[in-house]
Amino acid sequence: MSWAIAAVALVVAVTAVLVAWRTERALRKELQASADRFGVDGLSDGGVETAFARLERAATDADRQAREAERARDVLTAAMQASPDGVIVVDTDGDVVLRSEAAQRYVDPRHADALAAEVITELLDRARQGESARRELQLFGPPRQVLLVESIPLMRHDEVIGAVAFVRDVSEARRIESVRRDFVANVTHELKTPIGALALLAETVAMGDDPTVAQQLAERMVREADRLGRIIDDLLDLSLIEAQETPTRDPVPVHVLLNDAVDHVREAADLAGIPLVVAPVPPHLVVRCDARQVVSAIANLLDNAIKYSDPGRPVELDGRVDGDRIALTVRDHGIGIPSRDLERIFERFYRVDRARSRATGGTGLGLSIVRHVVQAHGGEVKVESREGEGSTFTLFLPTARRHAGGTNLKVS
Numbered sequence: 001m002s003w004a005i006a007a008v009a010l011v012v013a014v015t016a017v018l019v020a021w022r023t024e025r026a027l028r029k030e031l032q033a034s035a036d037r038f039g040v041d042g043l044s045d046g047g048v049e050t051a052f053a054r055l056e057r058a059a060t061d062a063d064r065q066a067r068e069a070e071r072a073r074d075v076l077t078a079a080m081q082a083s084p085d086g087v088i089v090v091d092t093d094g095d096v097v098l099r100s101e102a103a104q105r106y107v108d109p110r111h112a113d114a115l116a117a118e119v120i121t122e123l124l125d126r127a128r129q130g131e132s133a134r135r136e137l138q139l140f141g142p143p144r145q146v147l148l149v150e151s152i153p154l155m156r157h158d159e160v161i162g163a164v165a166f167v168r169d170v171s172e173a174r175r176i177e178s179v180r181r182d183f184v185a186n187v188t189h190e191l192k193t194p195i196g197a198l199a200l201l202a203e204t205v206a207m208g209d210d211p212t213v214a215q216q217l218a219e220r221m222v223r224e225a226d227r228l229g230r231i232i233d234d235l236l237d238l239s240l241i242e243a244q245e246t247p248t249r250d251p252v253p254v255h256v257l258l259n260d261a262v263d264h265v266r267e268a269a270d271l272a273g274i275p276l277v278v279a280p281v282p283p284h285l286v287v288r289c290d291a292r293q294v295v296s297a298i299a300n301l302l303d304n305a306i307k308y309s310d311p312g313r314p315v316e317l318d319g320r321v322d323g324d325r326i327a328l329t330v331r332d333h334g335i336g337i338p339s340r341d342l343e344r345i346f347e348r349f350y351r352v353d354r355a356r357s358r359a360t361g362g363t364g365l366g367l368s369i370v371r372h373v374v375q376a377h378g379g380e381v382k383v384e385s386r387e388g389e390g391s392t393f394t395l396f397l398p399t400a401r402r403h404a405g406g407t408n409l410k411v412s
Contacts, residue, residue: 086167090124092160103167112139116147120165123151127163136170146171179347194228235365249288249377254319254326255281257291261298262317265306273311276302279318287326287397289377294328294397297373300366301330301393309334309390325379328395337385345383346371370395 077098080087086103090096099107106117116137123133130153139145148170154162201221205214262276269276287294298317305315309332316331337345346367370393374381377397385391 084169086165088120088124088165088167089154089162090128090164091162092128094125094128097162106167112141112145115139116149116167119149120151120167123149124163124165127151127153127165128160129153130160144171145169146174191228191231194224194231197224198228231365248290250291251286251288252291252294253281253283254285254287254328255283257287257289257294257298258317258319258328260291260295261302264295264299265302268303269306269315272306272309274306274309275312275314277314277316279316281319285319285321285326287399289397293373293376294395297370297395298328298330300370301395304366305330305332305334305391308332313390322396324399325396326399328397329392330394331390331392333390336387336389337383337391338387339385342383342385346381 080098081101083100084102085100086106087098087100088096088103088106089098105113106120109117116139119135119137123135126133132150132152134148134150137145137147137149139147146169148168149165150168151163151165153160154164198221201217201224205217205221208214208217258278258281262278266276302315302317309315313333317329319326319328321327371381374395374397379398380396382394382396383391
């Protein structure tokens, strides 16, 4: 019985030794494999502790690098969230991995956003196949928008691992491009008309021998030359106003601004039979502004009011305090402006009635100058009009307590 017990004990001991040896051997192989992965030299019988220390340092370095990578990812994610562009990242299965704040509008979208969401999905599908894609969308809203959608495949070692889509609102850029194109076309047309008329009149004068006819043609040439000069002067004024980001601001009494503007148009008003009525303004009412620019803006409004009013109908001008702003108002009782044109009257060369504008010698730049003057002063221009009843334009200029900002145009 004792032998049997001893035999069993021996088997157990031998088994334990064998298991321990095999375990040590397996451990050494695993350590060596790990050492190879982390760049540790071969192990010796006494190097297990050293290998463990090196592996621990390598693990610490890997953990540090992982934390740094996580911080970098968080910074990049925060930057992406701050971007005004919508960003959507998907994996190879098309599942969304990341979506920026600006792109949240395309989750469960409605109306125009639903169309944009379809295009985004389509372009992401193409990018997951390795194909970059780009498309511009015209969304009629409201509000009207132009979106530029672009998708790019995400690659790693020549393998597609996902795709990203960028959605950018380019509405303002396209509007500016359209305004620029219209301006070039309009200024070319506006300058070509009087130049062509001058050339034709000069040719007619050269060929004729009737002094009376020559005198009439010469007077017509003078008018066309004056018209050309006014267009060029207005273009120069507009260019100077746009180039001057912050106009010179000096305290100027409001009644001085109004009276100077009236002096600019007094002769035209008398010829047209239009009374100019200036409301009394307290002498202490002062606004900080570029006096030349503001007088030019008021004079342009008065000039328009005179041109589009019937003889005997007054044009009224006043200035008053409106909260922390100064309100300068030009009111006429003329033909008024159709509601369909109210949104566009501040565009360069835009005319409500082209035939009448040409007859009155308008350049089509007056209201554009008004808008830019108000913009330069951080104010607001408001227009109210009814056809057959007249129009009221009000310039709101900030007092010295307010800082300059963007321009607001209000129509009603």
